[in-house]
Amino acid sequence: MGLPPTFVIKAGQTLWNSLWHTMMGSLAPRDGQGSYQRPASQFRQWVDANPNSKIPAEPGRYRLIVGRSCPWAHRTLVVRALKGLDTVIPVTWAIADPSVGGWRLSTPFEGCDTLAAVYQKASPQYDGRATVPMLWDDRQKQVINNESADIIQILNSQFDDFASNSKLDLYPAELKEMCDRWNKIIYETVNNGVYRCGFAQSQFAYEKACNELFETLDLVEAKLADSTYLCGDQLTLADARLFPTLIRFDLVYYHLFRCSRRRIYDYPNLWNYLKTFYGQPGIAETCDLQGIKQDYYQSLFPLNPGGIVPLGPDLDPMLSKVN
Ligand SMILES: N[C@@H](CCC(=O)N[C@@H](CS)C(=O)NCC(=O)O)C(=O)O
Structure with a gap:
């Protein structure tokens, strides 16, 4: 047994190459030089420690939707653990599922089976990617924030009235x-x-x-x-x-x-x-x-x-x- 004939290899290469570029293009937007361009997060609201604010911190009101493999989601779990917010901010798990082309929810949430459906239901005009982590408001049924850099700042600073390790300030x-x-x-x-x-x-x-x-x-x-x-x-x-x-x-x-x-x-x-x-x-x-x-x-x-x-x-x- 040897390699297949040259023309089979050549045809395979041409086909795979064009398929690969097409698939990579939709997985990972790129610039003219082939460098990955990460899309910007679109939900950037802030939870505030002040009980009279528009989006006030309250125990049990906000949840994190996360996936186990995602490093951006992992940051939020890390800060939640360090601050002692486990009982204050519940977690809903999303499962990476290639058959749905993204995140499926471990148990149906708000009548949705996928994270993309949650985004669509809460914000029908949203045209971005269905990414984790998401900070979700169970009261107003809205996406508060889907930018991990913001979410960890919010968890570090706005929930101290309820955190069991509120003395720890990770951004002094x-x-x-x-x-x-x-x-x-x-x-x-x-x-x-x-x-x-x-x-x-x-x-x-x-x-x-x-x-x-x-x-x-x-x-x-x-x-x-x-x-x-x-x-x-x-x-x-x-x-x-x-x-x-x-x-x-x-x-x-x-x-x-x-x-x-x-x-x-x-x-x-x-x-x-x-x-x-x-x-x-x-x-x-x-x-x-x-x-x-x-x-x-x-x-x-x-x-x-x-x-x-x-x-x-x-x-x-x-x-x-x-x-
Ligand atoms: N800017 C976001 C990026 C989050 C992100 O890219 N999450 C990935 C998982 S690691 C995701 O959910 N991707 C799904 C997709 O792009 O369709 C953040 O830092 O929160």
């Missing part, structure tokens, strides 16, 4: 500037950077994203040589934003998104930092390591047409091991 005034600086660079080159690698539609776009990603990882590695967290000894929102990408890195991004210059495990300080964060109360429970792998490898069809999920790496025992 004196660290804001440093936190914002890290947020900007980490968003562009790491959080979104791994997607810019994985969703690149040209060699140029991939190499640019990959170089920028590892430049930042090197920078963070150097910073962590003499600092427990990104902004010093105190955990901040910058860490809550970095962690979900780091925990997925060796599991998924290294291989599926071709972020393969180094693993996080190969960076002593970053690996230690990852383990320290993972060891914070309530954090390990927000990480479904096997589920993350399954969703990415089975849902992103154009990147993994065979749908095979790799067995390794086995991160669980590595993360729990104390130095």
